[in-house]
Amino acid sequence: MKVRYLLNILGKLCLGLLLSLAVNANEPTSMQRVPIPDPPKALENFSTEQPCVEPIDIIRRNHGSLLKHRRNDTMYRGVRTTQYSLAACINCHVTPDAITGNYPSISQDSEHFCRSCHSYVAVTIDCFQCHASKPDTSVNVINSINILDTSRASQ
Amino acid sequence: MNEEISPTPNRRDFLKTTAIVAGITVAPGVLLYGVSQAKSPDDQTITAKKRWGMLIDTNKCVQGCNECVNACITEHGISENVRPDITSQWIRKVGLRDKQTGKEYSLPLFCQHCEHPPCVDVCPTGASFKRVDGIVLVDKHICIGCRYCMMACPYKARSFVHETLKNQKPHSPRGKGTVEACTFCVHRIDKGQSPACVAACQKSGHKAMLFGDIKDPNSEISKKLSHVSSTALRPDMRLNPGIRYQGL
Numbered sequence: 001m002k003v004r005y006l007l008n009i010l011g012k013l014c015l016g017l018l019l020s021l022a023v024n025a026n027e028p029t030s031m032q033r034v035p036i037p038d039p040p041k042a043l044e045n046f047s048t049e050q051p052c053v054e055p056i057d058i059i060r061r062n063h064g065s066l067l068k069h070r071r072n073d074t075m076y077r078g079v080r081t082t083q084y085s086l087a088a089c090i091n092c093h094v095t096p097d098a099i100t101g102n103y104p105s106i107s108q109d110s111e112h113f114c115r116s117c118h119s120y121v122a123v124t125i126d127c128f129q130c131h132a133s134k135p136d137t138s139v140n141v142i143n144s145i146n147i148l149d150t151s152r153a154s155q
Numbered sequence: 156m157n158e159e160i161s162p163t164p165n166r167r168d169f170l171k172t173t174a175i176v177a178g179i180t181v182a183p184g185v186l187l188y189g190v191s192q193a194k195s196p197d198d199q200t201i202t203a204k205k206r207w208g209m210l211i212d213t214n215k216c217v218q219g220c221n222e223c224v225n226a227c228i229t230e231h232g233i234s235e236n237v238r239p240d241i242t243s244q245w246i247r248k249v250g251l252r253d254k255q256t257g258k259e260y261s262l263p264l265f266c267q268h269c270e271h272p273p274c275v276d277v278c279p280t281g282a283s284f285k286r287v288d289g290i291v292l293v294d295k296h297i298c299i300g301c302r303y304c305m306m307a308c309p310y311k312a313r314s315f316v317h318e319t320l321k322n323q324k325p326h327s328p329r330g331k332g333t334v335e336a337c338t339f340c341v342h343r344i345d346k347g348q349s350p351a352c353v354a355a356c357q358k359s360g361h362k363a364m365l366f367g368d369i370k371d372p373n374s375e376i377s378k379k380l381s382h383v384s385s386t387a388l389r390p391d392m393r394l395n396p397g398i399r400y401q402g403l
Contacts, residue, residue: 071296075292075294075296076284076286076294077200077201078199078200078201078286078288078341078344078345079198079199079200080342080345080346081198087325087326090325091325129319129330129331130295130320130323130328130329130330130333131323131325131328132322132323132324132325132328135325136324136325136326
């Protein structure tokens, strides 16, 4: 009798333990985990065929290497098309807050597109120590005068 | 003077052959690129057939005028809030005075985009480099901020960023811990525009700065260089700068 009673209690304890473990695995509280990222919507679609500059599954996986490849093309070969340009990603993906009208900060706000996933997957990039993390809104006076250099234009 | 303009025959032959090899290897890539997407001027990869240069007429450069310097500051967003006294200087106005005659000269001084840049020679990481079209740049992705290049540059043309920066221009990434200098407004050149300082000088009416391709014999700058007398700064160093000065 005694043994049976003990076994019964032990069984109940084990079940309880298992159950509580299962509950823990299924429902972590927000205190325990970084929230699932929710990247903000882009300004517009890249083209009628696809939303981004590459199909979504490709851009999600490979944007890091696309950007790095492109960086060298621009730096050493002067290629400045917008398809993989970081400035173009920012112009399309970083939009002002609907209420305040301010752009999210790359160093503080999880709503910044390029920060949303990275904190979740623990990726740290230092691009934005040098590169602008929001579109340029200032009107540049010098840019407006366009003096085409004849020797390049004729090529 | 002629010595700086034309390198020794051996070096020139070497340059010629390397240019041809580079042309062959680059061509298929360019073709592929052209087929895969619509051509735009931004697509074009740079070529060694061009060399960007500038001719500065010191007779037209006005003492006290700072249009070129201000244009550079605006274009590249060069400012330093923490320690304004150590702000980068990509271009500065320099005054010279001939002790014998008392004649004063005013001229803008900035990266001279040398054919044989000492900053590139000394860089331990390869961050300092010269584009095939002659523009000398810092690849800040691999610059470690050692500042050897600043010491090597005889024109004191380079600056170091000491403080964390904010609100950089999208076309001009700049950041703490890297060396920087005049980029010849490479982002504008690649779009077919002239550098900001040149545009500003033009707009001010002084027209002291002439920019163009010095390898193209028909460009305005080459034509002018072939009939006015001009000099490089410190020609004794034989760096063959892309910037030449008239009236010094």
